[in-house]
Amino acid sequence: MKVLVTGSAGFIGTHVSRALLGDGFEVTGYDQKESSEPGIESIVGDFLDLEALTGAVEGHDVIVHIGAIGDVYLAATNPELAASVNVTGSTNIALAAEAAGARVVYASTWEVYGEPAYEPVDEKHPCEPDHPYNITKLAGERMLIAADRLRDVPVIALRLGTAYGLGMRPNSVFEIFIEKARKGEPITIQGDGSQGRQFTHARDIARAFVAAARSDVRGIALNVVSPEMISIKQLADIVTERFPTEVTYGQPRPGDVPPSYVSAARIEEKLGWKTEVSFEEGMAELLSADRG
Ligand SMILES: NC(=O)c1ccc[n+]([C@@H]2O[C@H](COP(=O)([O-])OP(=O)(O)OC[C@H]3O[C@@H](n4cnc5c(N)ncnc54)[C@H](O)[C@@H]3O)[C@@H](O)[C@H]2O)c1
Numbered sequence: 001m002k003v004l005v006t007g008s009a010g011f012i013g014t015h016v017s018r019a020l021l022g023d024g025f026e027v028t029g030y031d032q033k034e035s036s037e038p039g040i041e042s043i044v045g046d047f048l049d050l051e052a053l054t055g056a057v058e059g060h061d062v063i064v065h066i067g068a069i070g071d072v073y074l075a076a077t078n079p080e081l082a083a084s085v086n087v088t089g090s091t092n093i094a095l096a097a098e099a100a101g102a103r104v105v106y107a108s109t110w111e112v113y114g115e116p117a118y119e120p121v122d123e124k125h126p127c128e129p130d131h132p133y134n135i136t137k138l139a140g141e142r143m144l145i146a147a148d149r150l151r152d153v154p155v156i157a158l159r160l161g162t163a164y165g166l167g168m169r170p171n172s173v174f175e176i177f178i179e180k181a182r183k184g185e186p187i188t189i190q191g192d193g194s195q196g197r198q199f200t201h202a203r204d205i206a207r208a209f210v211a212a213a214r215s216d217v218r219g220i221a222l223n224v225v226s227p228e229m230i231s232i233k234q235l236a237d238i239v240t241e242r243f244p245t246e247v248t249y250g251q252p253r254p255g256d257v258p259p260s261y262v263s264a265a266r267i268e269e270k271l272g273w274k275t276e277v278s279f280e281e282g283m284a285e286l287l288s289a290d291r292g
Pocket of ligand 1: 045
């Protein structure tokens with residue numbers, strides 16, 4: 001089976017491309033940047049260019065649409081860019097998939113729910129996003145699910161938990177803490193540190209994409225989150241245990257989505273997916289990685 005992965009040069013796209021290759025897919029990467037993963041064919045292209053995208057998608061059975069403005073802070077400062085890449089871009093994916101007769105697996109986010117009305121948050125929970133990032137990610141998801149209904153393009157959306165693992169963006173809290181602690185500089189927790197996240201390892205996320213690409217489940221969104229809720233204080237403790245340094249506290253970050261406990265029961269039922277990498281293992285790997 002041939003799969004085209006958008007965003008293949010990014011953090012999650014690299015892990016997903018590798019997992020798809022390992023599962024026997026022929027993988028084409030489609031990104032504005034060259035994809036470095038060995039074994040995949042890399043096309044440097046923009047999915048806002050519908051003609052180029054449609055040409056690239058031809059002959060593929062599946063599109064895994066991961067490319068986006070995935071940086072929450074960039075989306076806040078450039079909402080017009082987030083709207084165009086995340087909404088028009090996803091609309092283009094639906095049209096290119098229709099032309100090729102391909103199935104789509106979309107990288108959505110747990111942040112589409114907004115403030116929790118009840119917990120655990122399942123897929124029936126109302127979606128009330130309130131930030132240019134999660135608003136545009138939900139709009140992209142809805143355009144694709146509409147194409148499933150109206151244009152018979154099989155679509156499945158995966159609402160990913162906050163991801164971590166090797167290759168994360170340098171402005172992630174993990175990278176900031178580890179880099180500072182390694183140099184013996186103080187690390188600053190924004191807020192009181194009690195806020196938690198179900199940090200989900202990129203390899204577990206990648207396995208969910210493989211399962212979704214292989215399945216014929218369609219027309220729905222599924223949560224892909226780890227059951228472990230980890231506070232920022234716990235994260236800082238793990239980092240400073242390995243690289244002892246001072247921990248200070250600062251103002252909470254504006255725009256941070258409040259924590260909520262999200263359930264992954266439905267994806268376990270539909271695709272047999274559950275996490276395999278514990279937070280302890282994932283952190284041990286990150287903390288011992290060779291950083292040059
Ligand atoms: N990282 C997380 O914690 C997380 C959590 C939930 C959901 N997601 C979603 O997963 C996806 C990937 O996130 P990431 O952290 O790997 O982001 P990333 O920024 O590392 O990767 C995004 C990739 O998309 C590419 N891209 C952007 N616009 C493009 C365009 N117009 N044409 C072609 N390529 C384009 C970029 O070049 C980049 O390589 C995003 O859709 C994001 O919303 C991420």
